[in-house]
Amino acid sequence: MNETDKTKKVATPQQQASAVEMQAAGRGELSQEELDELVASSDTGARTPPGLVGKLILTVALCWSLFQLWIASPLPFMLDFAIISATDARAVHLAFALFLAFMAYPAERSPFQLGLGIGVPLILSGLFIYGAPGDMPAWWIGLIAAGLIAAILLGSPKNRVPLWEWLLALIAAAAALYVFYYSDELGRRVGAPLRQDLVVAVIGLMLLLEATRRSLGPALMIVATVFLVYTFLGPYMPSIIAHRGNSLTEVANHQWITTEGVFGIALGVSTSFVFLFVLFGALLDKAGAGNYFIQVAFSLMGHMRGGPAKAAVVSSAMTGLISGSSIANVVTTGTFTIPLMKKVGFSSEKAGAVEVASSVNGQIMPPVMGAAAFLMVEYVGIPYFDVVKHAFLPATISYIALVYIVHLEAMKAGMEGLPRSYTPPPILRRLLTGAFIIAGICALSLAVYYGMGWIRPAFGANSPYVVFALLTAAYVALLWVASREEPLQIDDPDAPVAALPLPGPTVRSGLHYILPVVVLVWALMVDRLSPGLSAFWATAYMIFILVTQRPLMVWLRGADRSGNTSTGRALRSGADDLVDGLISGARNMIGIGIATATAGIIVGAVSQTGVGSALADVVEVLSGGNLLAILALTAVLSLILGMGLPTTANYIVVSALLAPVIVTLGQQNGLIVPLIAVHLFVFYFGIMADVTPPVGLASFAAAAVSGGDPIRTGVVAFFYSLRTAALPFLFIFNTDLLLIDVGWVQGIFVFVTATIAMLLFAAATQGWFLVRNRIWESAALLLIAFTIFRPGFFWSYAYPPFEERPGSEFVQALEDSDPGEGLRLRISGLNDIGTPVEFAALLPVPAGETGEDRLAAAGIELIQDGDRTVIDNVAFDSPAQEAGLDWDQTILAVQAPVATPSSYWIYVPAFLLLGLLVWAQRRRAGPAETSQSGKDARHA
Structure with missing residues (x-):
């Protein structure tokens, strides 16, 4: 296994806990072997037995990727062969995920996990017997539960797959495929399921929750079980959330037979869009793009104050563009960036916290947003392009602010950057070079845009072939440029850093990796293809690059990046990379597929019981009708519901439960909020659960890499993430931040002013601007930042709108x-x-x-x-x-x-106050105080 494969692994909560215990015992930072074992992934499964069984798991994963590529491509319609409906595709998708979950994930046998594995089937069997029709015997439900409990008690070895787990895997897959094979009959008897339908639904729900426990830990399993309990026992709930209760027939029909529950929108989005984007990211990483992004970030930013930390932010942002997991982001980039941050002076906790804050931020960065972008398309009912447009500005501002926070931390500690191996040109020359590069990119973009516009009418149906030929010519040209440079190697983060890599050669060595991203963005933003079809074409072009880059490098350079000098061996290596990428993409999807299906149980329970309205009543009672209190309570509930959940399931749960609460109570209190703003609000706070203790899975993963204390890492990361927590409150009241009904000129103005405001907010919360802040200076910075963010707040008192x-x-x-x-x-x-x-x-x-x-x-x-x-x-x-x-x-x-006069006039006193504050701090910013501040910070 190469280093890239190792870094793609992610620790399960149980492995993270054991790592923390080792650290608490005084072992500190984990060795590479311990880290490799720690991050045996909750994304890919920790079990690949030797021999035929291991090969079978890999083959099934490969078949899953090929199936997803087939249904996403236009080939079934062109050949009029194997056309599968969307509902049937969901069933096959879940069958693959369930089979691989039981085969690839050994069950955790800690006392808590064992108790949960036994307790949940007992609870569910009791509920199903309670709600079963009177003419149906209850023994068969007890028999199903007893079989599952027996399989759990028999154990789950990590080096082989015993017979009982084969049975669980096959039965779970069959329960999902039942919906595929009997789709026509089920469609004719919606609302009146047969006894065999109920049996399959009971088996499916029980095994789905057990697969959730194995692949995702206990959190989502517990939440889904609570909602099933609530569905059956509605009459026994407190009056404010009570409902009439539902029978087994109603629950089975709603949750398993129709598309309201498990096979609902969430699983549909996972099937249609998410898999392809995860596969695209896996293939891009297998080609070497992940290491390229990290090296480019370090070559461009490593020389600055706290340069490795700034490079960690940028590389995590680039990784987050294509990743669906904040914890995967931490481990992918953190194994390289965290040791380098520690070398330049960051403590273990601060180094881990920077990585956590930047990696979690990757989940709010379009175009993927941890798969939430595609779910928002379905839930909000707006085009994908609009989702990206609305989410882009807050995410970009948040990343800029994080880079500034890192800069402030470096200033506090008096840090320097890593040494450069070259003398940079004068500043004027660098500015001119940058201007020419920007002008060249703009000219190229215009040429490509209008060139494509000319190609389509000129060549008609043949235009795709012309576009492919032009892309291939660009690919070969960029590959020739890369062949003139030395191949990038994966550096050892523990080795001493003599000098940074040269930016020019580093950037030129992998420009061809940008082309599949260009194809993706073009298809999404310009051609306005569906996300699924866009991801298919981008993935198809990525496959072309993966297979051809090694032999072409042998032809151009004489050897590929692994040292192969034979074109045949290079071609075989490329084919191996493709197969490995397809398998890795499928294994990365196991947890996401299970998560979307299990989250569907929660969504189905919400729609079946009407708990959303009841929850709105609870929030209104607790908040007393105060609007800010309503938002604060919703934020806290999002944090609680998001604990331990992967990004996709997290968004499904919080949006189903809490988005309607904000809309309803906001309207009742005079606040009319666009639905996309509400969904982004709950999404932002849902992913913050990956940061905040005591769960904070991303913080635990970072602490395992850094050797720091996980709770302290989470606390520091939370303070670094305050800027992300502030943004949702701001764009709820000022939707200009989401570029809603905002033109280009005003959009640029909003971006500049909002960025300034967020930097001032970061300076206030970090206690440092030009020098260490006094209390009144931090308060003034907060006031100025709020005024710039919401110019209408104070202005409306003088001029009511x-x-x-x-x-x-x-x-x-x-x-x-x-x-x-x-x-x-x-x-x-x-x-x-x-x-x-x-x-x-x-x-x-x-x-x-x-x-x-x-x-x-x-x-x-x-x-x-x-x-x-x-x-x-x-x-x-x-x-x-x-x-x-x-x-x-x-x-x-x-x-x-x-x-009324423009509310932007309020900026005049705000910037005058800022000027006064700058003048006051510059007066104190003498060499002696600056030096002493650095000493104090290092001592602290």
Whole structure:
């Protein structure tokens, strides 16, 4: 196994705990052998037995990748062969994941895990017997549970697969394939399952939860079990969350037979999109791109203050672009970056915390976002391009702020960068060179964009072949450039660093790795293909590069990166890389496939029981209706629900439970938030659970690499991540940060000002700006940052943006407003369950000559009942219906926008205060104090 393979492994929670115990016993940083064992992956499975069984596991993983490539490609439709529907594909996808989960993951036998493995089947069997139809014997449910418990008690060796685990794997796969083989019959008897349907559903649910325990640890299994208990025992719950309860027939039908539960949207997204992106990342890493990204980051940033830490942030950002796991990011880049950070002066805890903060941030960075981007497309109902556009700015600002935090830490400790092996040119020459490079990239981008636009009409159906030929020409040219440089080697992080690699040769040695990413971005952003088809074409081109780069290097350089000088051997090595990449991509997907299926149980329980409305009531009672308290409680609940869950399952759970809470309670308290902002809010806080103690799986993984204390690492990482925690609150109230209804010029302005504000926020929370902050300076920095982020907050007190009028003046307010403006309406009515509520609605003003014309264009009919203005009817698919209006609601008040001076004028006093603060700190920034501050920080 090469070093790249080793670093792709990820520690399970149990392995992380054992590592912490070893560190607590005084062993400190783990050896390479211990680290290799520690990170036996929760992504790929820790068991590959020798002999035929091990080869079978690898073969099944290879077949899974080939199946996913087949259903994603246009070939089934071109050949009219083996066309598989989306629902059937989900069943096959889950069958592969379940089979490999039982074959590749030995069951943990700690007392807690063993108790959980026995207890959950007992609880589920009791629930299923309680809810079973009266004419059905209960013994068969007990028999299923007894068989599963017996298999767990018999043990799960790590070096072989015993007979009982073969049975579990085959039965679990068969339960999933049942939906595939009987899809037509199941479709004809929806809501009236047969006895065999119930048997299969019971077996499937029990084995899915056991597979979850093996591959993902206890957290998701416990959460899903709690929701199943709630589904059956609704009448016995506290009154605020009670419901009528559901029978086994209803649960089995909802969770396993239909697409509302296990086989729902989440598993569909995993099948259609996520697998291909994970496979694309695995192939890119197998080709050598992972090491290339790290080396480029170090060559460009290693010479700066705290350079290795800044390079760790940048390399983690590049890895996070294609990765679906924050813990995988930590281990992939951390085994190289953490030791180098320690060499330049970072403590073990701070080095691990920087890696954790940057790796977790990779999950909020488009285009993949830990697979959440594709789920948002389905849940929010907007195009993928819009999801990327809305998520890009906050993620970029967060990464810039993290680089600045690293810089501040380096300043505190008086650190220097790593030595360079060359003398940099003068600053003016570097600026000119940078300007020419940027101009060249822009010119090339325009040429490619308009060139592609010309190719399509000119060549028609043959244009894909022309585009492929042009890409291949660019690939060969870039490979020729790379052949002029020495091949990149995977450095030993424990070896002394004599000098940094040269930036130019390092960048030129792997430019061809950018081409598949270009194909992906082009297909997604320009051609606007579906994410699945875009990932397929990018993966197909990545396969072409993986197979051909070694023989082409032999032809161009005389040897490939492994030293092969024979074209035949290089071609075989390329084919081996391809097979290894396909297997690695499939094994990386086992946990994600299981996670999306298990999260589907939670989503199904939410839709079946209506717990979302009950949870909104709980949050409202606890918050007392205060808007900030509502958001804070939702953030805390997202953190709790996200503990121990992988990114994909994490987002599914928190969005299903908590996104409706913010929307509902926000409307009732006068805050109208776009749905994408709400989903990003809960997503940000869900992934923060990977950082925060006591769970903080990413912090445990980083501590195992650094030899530091995991709890302290998590605490430091949390403070580094405060900027990420602040952003969701800010874009809830200022949606300009998400580029919603923002043009290019304003978007650039928002980016610049928001970046300045986030840097000031980081300086305030780190207690250091130009020198160590005094208390009033940190408070002033926070005030300035908040003012820049939300210029309208203070401005609205001097110039209210809305004029409030009674509901009886609604028609007149429509006439007085300009078309396209939004009227805010305060509405009284009933919610979905018949409870009286008040809420806010935003109605765009339609075109029309008079107020009555605009009222009709909005789709509203009114009646006047004394002093009450009542909505008598709302037209179907009208602007009023989209705004949430309905018949028999009362319009209490209308808030019409009024002309006010630009809120950006508040920037003038804010920047004057910033100038005063800079002047005060520069007066103190003498050499003596700066030196003493560095000594103090090092002593601390």
